[in-house]
Amino acid sequence: MSRPATWPHAPHAWRLAARIGRREVDLLLRVRSAKGLPRSVRSRLFSLGLPEDDVIRTLGEIRSLAQWPEAWTATAQRYLGEARRQGTGDQEAEMAYARRCAALCYHVAHFQSWSDPRMARTLRANASSLFSQSVPHLAPPMRRLLLPWRNTTLPAYLVLPVAFAKPWPLAVFLNGATTAKEEVVLWSEAFLDRGIAVLAVDSPGTGEAGELGPVRADHDDVTDGVFTLAADDAALDPRWVALVGVSLGGTMAVRSAAHDRRVAAVVAVTPPYDASQWHDRANALAVGQLTALMSPDLPLPDLAAAFALPSVVRRLRAPLLVLGAGRDLVVPPAEAVSLAAAVGEDATLLWYPKLGHGLFEAIPSWTADAARWLTTVLRADAKPVASSTRVDAPSDASAARSSDTPGRPD
Helix, strand or coil, rough: CCCCCCCCCCCHHHHHHHHHHHHHHHHHHHCCCHHCCHHHHHHHHHCCCCCCHHHHHHCCCCCCCCCHHHHHHHHHHHHHHHHHHHHCCCCCCHHHHHHHHHHHHHHHHHHHCCCCCCHHHHHHHHHHHHHHHHHHCCCCCEEEEEECCCEEEEEEECCCCCCCCCCCCEEEEECCCCCCCHHHHHHHHHHHCCEEEEEEEEECCCCHHHHHHHCCCCCHHHHHHHHHHHHHHEEEEEEEEEEEEEEEHHHHHHHHHHHHHCCCEEHHHHHHHHHHHHHHHHHHHHHHHHHHHHCCCCCHHHHHHHHCCCCCCCCCCCEEEEEEHHHHCCCCCHHHHHHHHHHHHHHEEEEECCCCHHHHHHHHHHHHHHHHHHHHCCCCCEECCCCCCCCCCCCCCHHHHCCCCCEECC
């Protein structure tokens, strides 16, 4: 496998990003407001399905990082006021939509609350509660459940591809440091369109499971509860369970599959491979957020070494799809290449040369590619029910690739 094309300005961009701290970001926000944030950040907010005008207006009100939670909380409260007004009539769907928007605004507010644990807990609780209230009234139909994990449970949402014949393969979404099940479950469409059920889980220490303690490398046993669920639900096929992880969730997906041979396939999106080699060159804000989420009492080199994958991938037997971003300023782009190379012939690398960390600018594209790959790996005989046309062969036009769409390196 040859190395994919790299961004020529990547070394300079990484050196610059490493020097950007809170003071520098606040200066940028004071001059341009949060509307001047990178495209990857703005794309992530738009992907939540919030009205674009409200996103732009809220970003325009933010002139410092300290104002981030306050501005998004204010927008959430405006949606709650709208929900109360809708609740006076027979408009359940409209009320539920307003509540979901409020929930996602609280979720966004918590992005910059990591230095205040009490605020973070409140924002996460508001997001999860309001989102669950909206679920019964909005599409796609999803079911909230509690996934067994050790002596407790992990909150999750299950979405089923009801237009396809049972039993269904299952893709388990593992979130990263700032994502949560309420966000990643919104990425289900491409998987459902190919007959794959989706389970979005709050990994231990994140989202609604944040009270279970810090994120740890040994949380790679979440698959125990997944297979218990798949075995107990006749609609799911426990033979075909895949893990789909974003950022740190991608690292945990690889770790989990390496320790549990029942996992049939893994998708890792812009995952760290061995942060012990580069953590001292990473952006200080990102490092601060990760250490607060993991364990502020442990030295950063120890944390990086605990999550490193070089010694883990030797035990991986499941096929692996790695999605890399050429302009990733959170995790070095070379990490995706290194992971795919370490796994060897069982790995496939898809490369987005012009996109950033998490591929938030291209969620419809990368999820479609991942779902297509999983269809071939998990079960090629998935059939729609009756005359459904939810699965279509790609046309020549749809196969055309833009420069931002991944392709396997030559």
